[in-house]
Amino acid sequence: MEDLSGRLLKNLTGIQNRIRAACLRAHRAPESVALIGVTKYARLDWVTELIKLGCRELAESRTQQLAERAELLSPDLHWHFIGPLQRNKVRRTIQYSHLIHSLDSEKLLKTIDRIAAESDLKPRVLIEVNLSGEANKKGFQKAELLQLWPSLCQVTHVQINGLMTMAPHVDDPEAARPVFRELSELRDTLQAISPEQTRLQELSMGMSGDFEVAIEEGATLVRVGSALFAGLEA
Ligand SMILES: *Cc1c(COP(=O)(O)O)cnc(C)c1O
Secondary structure (H helix, E strand, C coil), X not given: CHHHHHHHHHHHHHHHHHHHHHHHHCCCCHHHCEEEEECCCCCHHHXXXXXXXXXXXXXXXXXXXXXXXXHHCCCCCEEEECCCCCHHHHHHHHHHCCEEEEECCHHHHHHHHHHHHXXXXXXXXXXXXXXXXXXXXXXXXHHHHHHHHHHHCCCCXXXXXXXXXXXXXXXXXXXXXXXXXXXXXXXHHHHHCCCCCCCCCEEECCCCCCHHHHHHCCCCEEEECCCCCCCCCC
16 A cells, blocks of 8 residues: 555656646646546546545546446545536436536537536536547537537536647647647637626646646646556556
8 A cells, every 4th residue: 555655646746746837837826727637547446545645636537437436435526527428427427527528519518408407406517629620539629619609608507617628649748739729719719709607717638648738828627647647557
């Protein structure tokens, strides 16, 4: 156990230091970025250890594992949902999610809004945008999103809190910078045409390989998995 805890602490501290350094470079307050620990591939004992080290923002990509872990672990954790969301799992997912990052269609948004109204919940979501043009990536195309925006903003129970994107997977994190910058600019564009109650304050962008560049471009939420659990392969 000593080993697991020591290794995790080292990984976590290293990532936190890199987040702080990126904030300094970008003249941002370190509190303006939250580290979300992506636990989708992590063993349960790794997750409990991570929580002991103070990490309270955690993310899962499957409803089943989200529900199991949210039920089992401390009630004051914030669980983020980052995976493809099937419409038949909406009810269960919104019950456990502090924030859904992967809202990728108008139909899904309307479904969540209807179920939220029935359940008297106010789920928070981020709109996933596909800026890399890769066909295998989920999310709205930019032009499509701009066109649909007035209709999306008509939801009554869902709160749209910002945007999320996944950069193309490349070795050089600098290659992701234009994508992150584009998401930030798109947020500003959409904010300008949004109704008053819609506040797009969150930009969820940056993963293990590119979170520092994402922070320099305005990320408020970075989703880090493999860098956090590196060296723990059982
Ligand atoms: C798995 C996953 C991550 C974490 O990726 P790492 O490269 O392991 O840090 C972040 N975001 C989403 C949407 C994911 O599915």
